[in-house]
Amino acid sequence: MLTYEDCVELSGLTNEEIEAIAEHEHVPNIVALELGHYLLETEAGVPAIKEIILDDIHEAEACGNLVQSAKLKLVLQHFVSQHPYHEVGQ
Known part of the structure; x- marks a missing residue:
């Protein structure tokens, strides 16, 4: 059986990124983890997660x-560094 921590490690996201998605979507962390992982597998996923964090x-x-704003700015900085996004044609 997988633990929540195992799922986080497999998701490609950090706990903080998952929490930002959960806060934005008003869902439990496990649902945000699933949504974030799904989004990372789509072409529009990285920009969508970036927008979620920016909205937060x-x-x-x-x-x-x-304090929360500063924390989220660090989350965004880490997310962008781990998931670079390049527009089509770049």
Whole structure:
């Protein structure tokens, strides 16, 4: 049987990236893990996850939660470094 931690390791995402998806989509972490893994397997997935994290950053800033905003900016930086996205034709 796989544990949650095993699934995280297989997903290609970090716990923080999964939490950002869960927060954005208002779903439990395990559902966000499945969604994130699925998105990474699609052509539009990397930009979609990037937009999810950016939306979370904007929401945190709008609420005045600068600590959460800073945390999410680090999550975004790590995500982009691990999942570079190149537009078609580049």
